Amino acid sequence: MIYWIKRFSRYRLNSFYQENRQNPLIMVQTIVTFAPMASIKPSVPKGTRDFSPTEMVRRNFIFDTIKSVFRKYGYQQIETPSMENLSTLTGKYGDEGDKLIFKVLNSGDFWNEAERQKQKTGSFEYNSKSLTPLISEKALRYDLTVPFARYVVMHQNEITFPFKRFQVQPVWRADRPQKGRYREFYQCDADVVGSDSLLNEAEFVLIYDEALSKLGLKDFTIKINNRKILSGIAEIIDKADSIIDLTVAIDKLDKIGLDGITKELIERGFTEADIEKIKPVILLEGTNEVKLESLRKALAGSTIGLNGCDEIETVLNYIAICKLQSANLELDITLARGLNYYTGAIFEVKTNEAAMGSIGGGGRYDDLTGMFGLKGITGVGISFGADRIYDVMEELKLFPAAASQSTKLLICCFDKEGEKFALPLLQELRRKDINAELYPSGAKLKKQLDYANSKNIPYTIIIGSEEMESGLLTVKNMQTGVQEKRTVEEIVGE
Amino acid sequence: MIYWIKRFSRYRLNSFYQENRQNPLIMVQTIVTFAPMASIKPSVPKGTRDFSPTEMVRRNFIFDTIKSVFRKYGYQQIETPSMENLSTLTGKYGDEGDKLIFKVLNSGDFWNEAERQKQKTGSFEYNSKSLTPLISEKALRYDLTVPFARYVVMHQNEITFPFKRFQVQPVWRADRPQKGRYREFYQCDADVVGSDSLLNEAEFVLIYDEALSKLGLKDFTIKINNRKILSGIAEIIDKADSIIDLTVAIDKLDKIGLDGITKELIERGFTEADIEKIKPVILLEGTNEVKLESLRKALAGSTIGLNGCDEIETVLNYIAICKLQSANLELDITLARGLNYYTGAIFEVKTNEAAMGSIGGGGRYDDLTGMFGLKGITGVGISFGADRIYDVMEELKLFPAAASQSTKLLICCFDKEGEKFALPLLQELRRKDINAELYPSGAKLKKQLDYANSKNIPYTIIIGSEEMESGLLTVKNMQTGVQEKRTVEEIVGE
Numbered sequence A, B: 001m002i003y004w005i006k007r008f009s010r011y012r013l014n015s016f017y018q019e020n021r022q023n024p025l026i027m028v029q030t031i032v033t034f035a036p037m038a039s040i041k042p043s044v045p046k047g048t049r050d051f052s053p054t055e056m057v058r059r060n061f062i063f064d065t066i067k068s069v070f071r072k073y074g075y076q077q078i079e080t081p082s083m084e085n086l087s088t089l090t091g092k093y094g095d096e097g098d099k100l101i102f103k104v105l106n107s108g109d110f111w112n113e114a115e116r117q118k119q120k121t122g123s124f125e126y127n128s129k130s131l132t133p134l135i136s137e138k139a140l141r142y143d144l145t146v147p148f149a150r151y152v153v154m155h156q157n158e159i160t161f162p163f164k165r166f167q168v169q170p171v172w173r174a175d176r177p178q179k180g181r182y183r184e185f186y187q188c189d190a191d192v193v194g195s196d197s198l199l200n201e202a203e204f205v206l207i208y209d210e211a212l213s214k215l216g217l218k219d220f221t222i223k224i225n226n227r228k229i230l231s232g233i234a235e236i237i238d239k240a241d242s243i244i245d246l247t248v249a250i251d252k253l254d255k256i257g258l259d260g261i262t263k264e265l266i267e268r269g270f271t272e273a274d275i276e277k278i279k280p281v282i283l284l285e286g287t288n289e290v291k292l293e294s295l296r297k298a299l300a301g302s303t304i305g306l307n308g309c310d311e312i313e314t315v316l317n318y319i320a321i322c323k324l325q326s327a328n329l330e331l332d333i334t335l336a337r338g339l340n341y342y343t344g345a346i347f348e349v350k351t352n353e354a355a356m357g358s359i360g361g362g363g364r365y366d367d368l369t370g371m372f373g374l375k376g377i378t379g380v381g382i383s384f385g386a387d388r389i390y391d392v393m394e395e396l397k398l399f400p401a402a403a404s405q406s407t408k409l410l411i412c413c414f415d416k417e418g419e420k421f422a423l424p425l426l427q428e429l430r431r432k433d434i435n436a437e438l439y440p441s442g443a444k445l446k447k448q449l450d451y452a453n454s455k456n457i458p459y460t461i462i463i464g465s466e467e468m469e470s471g472l473l474t475v476k477n478m479q480t481g482v483q484e485k486r487t488v489e490e491i492v493g494e
Helices: A002-006 A010-020 A024-039 A053-072 A094-099 A110-120 A128-135 A145-154 A199-214 A227-237 A240-250 A253-267 A272-282 A288-298 A303-322 A368-372 A386-395 A416-431 A445-454 A465-470 A488-493 B002-006 B010-020 B024-039 B053-072 B094-099 B110-120 B128-135 B145-154 B199-214 B227-237 B240-250 B253-267 B272-282 B288-298 B303-322 B368-372 B386-395 B416-431 B445-454 B465-470 B488-493
Strands: A083-085 A103-105 A136-140 A163-172 A184-193 A220-226 A327-331 A345-351 A360-365 A379-384 A409-413 A436-438 A459-463 A472-477 A483-487 B083-085 B103-105 B136-140 B163-172 B184-193 B220-226 B327-331 B345-351 B360-365 B379-384 B409-413 B436-438 B459-463 B472-477 B483-487
Touching: A053 A163, A053 A184, A053 A199, A053 A386, A083 A145, A110 A128, A110 B128, A128 A136, A128 B110, A145 A163, A145 A184, A145 A368, A184 A199, A184 A368, A184 A386, A199 A220, A199 A303, A199 A327, A199 A345, A199 A360, A199 A379, A199 B416, A220 A227, A220 A303, A227 A240, A227 A272, A227 A288, A227 A303, A240 A253, A240 A272, A253 A272, A272 A288, A288 A303, A288 A327, A303 A327, A303 A345, A303 B416, A409 A416, A409 A445, A416 A436, A416 A459, A416 A465, A416 A488, A416 B199, A416 B303, A445 A459, A459 A465, A465 A472, A472 A488, A483 A488, B053 B163, B053 B184, B053 B199, B053 B386, B083 B145, B110 B128, B128 B136, B145 B163, B145 B184, B145 B368, B184 B199, B184 B368, B184 B386, B199 B220, B199 B303, B199 B327, B199 B345, B199 B360, B199 B379, B220 B227, B220 B303, B227 B240, B227 B272, B227 B288, B227 B303, B240 B253, B240 B272, B253 B272, B272 B288, B288 B303, B288 B327, B303 B327, B303 B345, B409 B416, B409 B445, B416 B436, B416 B459, B416 B465, B416 B488, B445 B459, B459 B465, B465 B472, B472 B488, B483 B488
Parallel strands: A220 A327, A409 A436, A409 A459, B220 B327, B409 B436, B409 B459
Antiparallel strands: A083 A136, A103 A136, A103 B103, A163 A184, A184 A379, A220 A345, A345 A360, A360 A379, A459 A472, A472 A483, B083 B136, B103 B136, B163 B184, B184 B379, B220 B345, B345 B360, B360 B379, B459 B472, B472 B483
């Protein structure tokens, strides 16, 4: 009984109370059991997370690395508000997306105001859809792309194009939480708008290469495709609507072979003649250059398809001059993400060292700001999947053991005299930009050393009466346990 | 007429339409005028802001400086979710505060769910208060203190005390926006819980001193008081409820003199005898030591008051050993912020170089986590007012002209050949961690140099056919206009 009530939500407990208020025995049990619930441990909303000091150091390492590379390539940081007008966001992510936007309840007497507006409209049916616009006019941002488009339109007179911006901020989605999927998570985007040069595409490949190499990844693949190649393939067989069916099938070549693919495509309405035409596409292999050569032959009849090949070739040529550090760059015509909005290059990044989906992606879109009335602005952008990169780095043990951000040295002392002795040394170290702490006096040495260990502080200095008399302090390396005597001057000098 | 309609909100336009639908002339005008509204410029919710690249560089400078000082003193960063359960926040900020919490509408079919729950409760009156808990269970955090208390309780078994944490994240308040007051703004807090040592208070004074000095402030005052001194004053005249009246009156000494204060206090119910007893407190002046001496005499009859004096003295003694860089530390018994929750030290920071309210504040609280069922945890913390510090720094022109984060060098070229020539140089510079850009070919030189100027890029390199032949590139200092010829090797070397 008690166990059962404990699992009650507050609301269910309330209805239980209403039903059983005539039964004194149950009521006593309910009250007794309810009492400890007041001091139940607090929690965070599902799908959201706290980040501990250790996690923050690691997350900062990832974000700082990516940001420094963005800056190196001339990208500038902006931030937009967490809340946008609901009208800015609605309709930009499809019907399914709209449902996943977190709406913010109007402040003040929202219900009175809703009633007032409702009366003007005549008959009114109460439901979530009809009420939402009356009680909510703001929402949490769902991604960084739509707010960026809004930013560009709002600030178009202050911006010099091409505008290269990056943005690292949380976004919120009312998705069903599951492993690796959260309701609040950071996006890490760089975009350039107002330049159609393919140099931008090439530089994004370099940015992925440099940032992920700096994070310690050694074997990863940047896949590149071009929407125009996909359009070209669809054009030569006159099947624009089936391009996804086609790429899904081609992707299975290793598993089911040409015969399997042929069978699958015929089931999906492709003809033998279609398949004959695109056979070179299905069997595409070799280096990027060889693949491009085959594609050009297959797409000879499609202007847009050949144009896509030219674009890919230009990007590859830029990269050939610049050289990649660790990335494999692979033309992959089965890459078909974002077909609804990408109009040129399409990117996706995968690590080959861990089983993990895409850790980054992006592409070119030709009309980002059109939704806010500013036409003809082309753009291209990429995104890093920070949470997944975190998981990969943890699995591969790539996080530096000694975080540069944490305390380097803890001074331990035992009384007010020790504190007085320690404080000038402490401040001297801090003046030299060394992160250092003095444990407040009064605690036993074991407690102080436990504190150092729990914070991964690599060195401790112990100041007892003997040390104060001799002026020789004991410096302990907490990793090796080695202790050495040093004067204050020596410590500060080192 | 047109002007008038343009100022309509969408909803008012709708009611205008309902009222005038029988009048064809007005309707035509309405439709014609309404059409351009669809492409009206997008906006952000009132009280929220976009931050441009220039503003971000400056904000990062402030935040990075403060964070680096927090770390130097052993504080570790955490982050908590933007949304907390409504039950975590409600009742923690008083009735007025509760009204200013932004509530998040439940996702899914919230109205259907609300109806379901409503039926269980029997009779139900529709209003904002009764509906809120049925349609919202999450809210945006209102400050960083309550989420921190929740964090400490939730993670108490993973935490080693004393726990020194800092947190720099936005908070949201449904306040009426006005100059300098926003609905979304960053808080910048450091707190230590689980240590009653006054060394912590002293270190917060040092943190304020070091961080604000590093930001370039030269003349600022850290005011310190102690709740126990205020309690002591109230105790000797037996007027615990009037302590605010008293401090407000004392604060006017310069303006209205002792006679004015006496008059005001008597109007507020103090007796002549009261005033005689606290006259030394009203007339308190001199150095902190002299003030303490006078206070001890006046508070001789109050144990708690003397205890407060001891605490202040201990903090002053710590500071005397460590020395301050730029701050004036001033014992100010009129400082009475946060009397509802502070139980020991009270801090406030003001700049003397600009007319601005407090740019920081904090204090000690004895039962932070009690609200979540964990008793007996004492803590002390401070906060930096980042937005106000930004305004002060802008007024005093303290932001570095050349931001270290932006592009150092722009390479200008005019054709594909120039790009090919430029790319290896560009990547060489980037490999040396120099932020550099290549303007995509095809634009006129003027446009490229305008771009450099708008981004405050200090150097440009121009690559024309002559430069490619000779190998001598023209490096232009954009500030002075001076141009010099350099080889690629020389540029990379420098």
